[in-house]
Amino acid sequence: MTTYSAKQIADFFLSKGSVSPKKLQKLVYYAYSWAMALLTESENDEPVRIFEEPIEAWVHGPVVATLYDEYRSYGYRDIEKKENISFDFGEDLADVLEQVWSIYGGFSGNQLENLTHSEDPWIEARKGLGPLDSSQNQIKDTTILNFYGSKVS
Template structure:
């Protein structure tokens, strides 16, 4: 799966702001690491390839930000497509993430990420509103979210 496919799948569920889309993609990616791998030192299976940076308002995939920044605080229109070729495992991850996080607002999702270790670790030493391109590591995400299952 490519990140564009995950993005379109999310946008087929509902219109959402760029900020909500970013957080939903982040949670899809992070939980994909947890559900598709057995251990932190062998993260070979990913829902899609992506780097999420620890921006001021939470994790951000830079290319997705650039693509949708013109929407600002407005919702990106819902996508009318249902032509996805996900594996059963991939679709299971997407559905679980959407079921858990889809009902939250962009601001609620931002607040959640701000309380979680992966984002906090990459923000260490930065001022509250200081920009950064620090990437949240896959291992950090896996280790944090796998603990949430216990």
């Protein structure tokens, strides 16, 4: 499968509507996680990664640092909707992205933060840290695949 950049995945969601940087981070995280769970054919296969950038377990949930840097100037303000962007993700990934938008797109950034805080991948990556401790701990693909994969079966 072709890999993309986290920004390309983010642009897909920004083509759907304006969202806060926090919400965008969580949508990109869920796209990565669900694509891995749904598109990795068997547990013996290499996990499908739709982008290579690491996902870190920050205080407010999963974050791709390059995306944070890209949109940090927005603070708590919404990033404007992007118009006239075309995508060539292939049918399977496009379907996953549409499903992620359909399921999670109606939630606020804070609601998605709370959801990620209740799930094993973020919890495991934050093990031993206080609630406000900064961290660059990476969320492990194996944990993502195990957690979300268990929801698919």
